Amino acid sequence: MAGSDIYTGSLELLILKSLTWGARHGYAVGQWIRQGTGNALVVQEGALYPALHRLERKGFVEEEWGITDTNREAKFYKLTPEGRKQLRGEVARWQAHVQLMTAALSAGKL
Amino acid sequence: MTRKTVHLGQGDERAARDVQREIDLHLDMRAREFEAQGMTPAAARQAALDAFGDRREIEAEVRGLHTSTVRERAQRDWRTALRQDLTVAVRGLRRTPAFTVVALLTLALGIGANTAIFSVLRPVLLRPLPYPEADRLVQVWSDHRALGRQEPEWLTPPDFDDWRDQNSTFSAMAAYRGWGPDITGSGDPRSLSGVAVSGNFLSMLGARPAVGRLLTPADDTPGAEPVIVLSDALWQRQFGGDSAIVGRLLTLNGEPWRVVGVTDAAFRPPLANAPDLFRTMRRAPTDSCGRGCIVLRVIGRLKPDITLAQAQGDLARIAERQARDFPETNAKVGAWLVPLHEQLTGETKPALLALAGAVGFVLLIACVNLANLLLVRGAGRSRELGVRAALGAGRGRILRQLLVESAVLAVLGGTLGLLVGMAGSSTLATLVPENIRSLGEIGVDGTVVAFTAAITLASGMLFGMLPALHAARTNLMDALRSGTREAGGRGGALRSSLVVSEVALAVVLLVGAGLLMRSFLLMQRVELGFRTDRALVSPVFFPRSRYEQPQRAVQATENLLARLRAHPAVASAEASDVTPLGGGGDQDVTAIAIGEPPRTDGPGGIW
Numbered sequence: 175m176a177g178s179d180i181y182t183g184s185l186e187l188l189i190l191k192s193l194t195w196g197a198r199h200g201y202a203v204g205q206w207i208r209q210g211t212g213n214a215l216v217v218q219e220g221a222l223y224p225a226l227h228r229l230e231r232k233g234f235v236e237e238e239w240g241i242t243d244t245n246r247e248a249k250f251y252k253l254t255p256e257g258r259k260q261l262r263g264e265v266a267r268w269q270a271h272v273q274l275m276t277a278a279l280s281a282g283k284l
Numbered sequence: 285m286t287r288k289t290v291h292l293g294q295g296d297e298r299a300a301r302d303v304q305r306e307i308d309l310h311l312d313m314r315a316r317e318f319e320a321q322g323m324t325p326a327a328a329r330q331a332a333l334d335a336f337g338d339r340r341e342i343e344a345e346v347r348g349l350h351t352s353t354v355r356e357r358a359q360r361d362w363r364t365a366l367r368q369d370l371t372v373a374v375r376g377l378r379r380t381p382a383f384t385v386v387a388l389l390t391l392a393l394g395i396g397a398n399t400a401i402f403s404v405l406r407p408v409l410l411r412p413l414p415y416p417e418a419d420r421l422v423q424v425w426s427d428h429r430a431l432g433r434q435e436p437e438w439l440t441p442p443d444f445d446d447w448r449d450q451n452s453t454f455s456a457m458a459a460y461r462g463w464g465p466d467i468t469g470s471g472d473p474r475s476l477s478g479v480a481v482s483g484n485f486l487s488m489l490g491a492r493p494a495v496g497r498l499l500t501p502a503d504d505t506p507g508a509e510p511v512i513v514l515s516d517a518l519w520q521r522q523f524g525g526d527s528a529i530v531g532r533l534l535t536l537n538g539e540p541w542r543v544v545g546v547t548d549a550a551f552r553p554p555l556a557n558a559p560d561l562f563r564t565m566r567r568a569p570t571d572s573c574g575r576g577c578i579v580l581r582v583i584g585r586l587k588p589d590i591t592l593a594q595a596q597g598d599l600a601r602i603a604e605r606q607a608r609d610f611p612e613t614n615a616k617v618g619a620w621l622v623p624l625h626e627q628l629t630g631e632t633k634p635a636l637l638a639l640a641g642a643v644g645f646v647l648l649i650a651c652v653n654l655a656n657l658l659l660v661r662g663a664g665r666s667r668e669l670g671v672r673a674a675l676g677a678g679r680g681r682i683l684r685q686l687l688v689e690s691a692v693l694a695v696l697g698g699t700l701g702l703l704v705g706m707a708g709s710s711t712l713a714t715l716v717p718e719n720i721r722s723l724g725e726i727g728v729d730g731t732v733v734a735f736t737a738a739i740t741l742a743s744g745m746l747f748g749m750l751p752a753l754h755a756a757r758t759n760l761m762d763a764l765r766s767g768t769r770e771a772g773g774r775g776g777a778l779r780s781s782l783v784v785s786e787v788a789l790a791v792v793l794l795v796g797a798g799l800l801m802r803s804f805l806l807m808q809r810v811e812l813g814f815r816t817d818r819a820l821v822s823p824v825f826f827p828r829s830r831y832e833q834p835q836r837a838v839q840a841t842e843n844l845l846a847r848l849r850a851h852p853a854v855a856s857a858e859a860s861d862v863t864p865l866g867g868g869g870d871q872d873v874t875a876i877a878i879g880e881p882p883r884t885d886g887p888g889g890i891w
Binding site: 199200201204218219220221223224227228231242244246247249 | 306310336345346349
């Protein structure tokens with residue numbers, strides 16, 4: 175998931191994280207991200223869907239049709255074992271990255 | 285964003301529909317959220333759309349992702365179907381073991397015979413001789429046809445000198461003759477097979493020394509030190525590949541010869557018997573052996589861009605001059621050039637080509653036979669295939685099923701054929717004359733396996749395609765209607781034409797085999813002018829080291845003959861230094877004993 179586009183990378187990381195609580199449909203994933211990041215990260219809500227389908231193609235999530243709270247049939251996404259493994263690795267890398275950046279940027283004065 | 289237009293399959297349409305539903309749901313729920321915050325439905329709808337971004341672009345992006353997924357899925361489906369076809373094919377073949385065994389044996393024999401012949405044919409006919417620029421090497425003979433001798437003749441030493449020195453079309457010309465020295469002083473005395481060569485012989489053929497050096501023209505002068513070069517085989521066999529051999533003196537025919545080098549293992553001179561060692565002739569220009577003494581075999585290397593005909597004309601002019609200058613010995617003697625490759629393979633070539641043609645026909649017949657069997661089998665299964673077609677299997681699918689079946693047959697048959705070919709190849713290799721065998725390894729290597737794979741593939745297509753097309757065509761229409769009854773008259777016509785071509789092929793093969801057999805029988809019946817039945821021959825060597833005076837060898841021969849004649853099983857025994865029709869005379873000391881046991885006696889117990 176590490177790519178030159180850090181936005182895409184972090185979006186996919188957030189999607190995987192949102193699915194750790196169980197299968198969700200696209201809208202619920204978006205909602206979790208908006209609330210979790212205080213509406214700060216997602217510029218265009220539509221960008222969520224290509225990211226979801228990319229993850230599906232990579233085998234990190236799989237589709238599962240289900241019924242929403244409002245009784246509508248919807249496509250749910252579920253973490254696969256590979257997806258869970260990927261998430262763990264990426265979270266560790268993300269934290270290491272942030273630590274390094276923080277240490278480097280907080281040295282000395284601005 | 286530009287994107288190639290792709291044909292959307294069922295999966296693509298489904299993906300596109302899914303995305304639309306996902307986005308519809310998203311927009312509805314988002315609008316509801318905005319409404320809950322107090323917006324009017326219309327404003328909430330607009331806010332949801334604004335937050336979402338360009339819907340069409342996002343839909344297109346997701347569809348793009350799935351197009352390649354669909355392509356991958358198609359490949360996966362294709363592989364699954366192939367696996368199914370393979371399983372069905374193997375199951376079908378196991379259900380009819382008699383058919384399968386007959387088909388596999390037919391194929392194994394056909395492909396095996398072709399593999400074996402190809403493995404022999406390739407080094408002999410397809411690969412160049414193992415010398416640099418081998419296509420410019422020619423065997424140089426003198427032509428005595430005007431004197432009534434149909435066979436090409438060797439050269440006399442003075443003729444060789446003239447031809448070598450006066451020609452303008454050869455970059456080199458080398459002579460050689462047999463030499464059979466006895467070696468003493470290193471282990472048991474034994475006879476070796478050697479060759480006496482002109483100084484440029486080894487270098488002209490591109491030989492390289494494994495250790496030491498090769499023979500040079502300087503070694504080939506009457507006053508030069510007697511030096512020899514060993515073959516790699518003798519060096520390994522007799523001296524354990526020890527490079528200290530260079531400089532050592534060996535006693536050959538009682539005289540000291542210094543070893544100056546060893547030829548590398550890859551070098552094989554174009555001679556009938558691989559020689560153990562090489563020496564130079566060290567011939568004086570005024571050799572006692574004059575223009576009547578036909579002893580030298582000659583190989584020449586043409587200059588670049590010189591044709592065989594030009595060289596032939598060149599040597600013919602020299603021969604004419606010689607005929608004028610030395611009418612007693614050289615009248616009516618010409619030059620006769622034969623490309624070296626043809627010289628070495630000429631006698632074997634027609635036989636090999638005839639064999640190749642014969643086994644080719646055998647494989648063709650095998651294929652036609654199999655096509656016929658498959659056709660019959662297809663007719664028997666028309667109902668099964670008809671049901672499959674009715675259940676929705678397309679014509680292509682059924683065609684593929686049938687082709688997979690014949691491919692399985694072909695691959696199994698080809699594998700068996702390779703085994704048959706390996707066995708056949710080693711058997712054939714022992715039947716091929718040694719000078720042919722020395723041209724290159726006969727055996728099954730990568731190229732031969734590739735050849736086998738190619739003919740296997742071709743066979744599979746040949747015997748599989750026609751029955752498969754036929755079955756796929758007729759079944760859809762007729763099979764269900766006609767049940768297990770044979771479908772239509774077309775199958776009958778097809779089978780008839782297959783039988784006709786099979787019979788035609790068989791007749792060709794039979795005639796060919798008959799002709800081969802006839803020439804073989806004729807050869808057996810050739811009048812030799814003497815009787816060969818109940819006659820035995822054995823070479824006996826009298827090493828000079830032990831029989832220094834020729835009289836002692838003669839005495840020993842007489843003793844041997846007297847004892848043989850006294851044996852009750854021997855009618856008569858004689859000695860000679862040449863065998864009838866056996867050539868020879870090359871070896872310095874050779875005695876041959878011939879005995880003829882009386883008819884009443886059984887075999888064995890003579891020697």
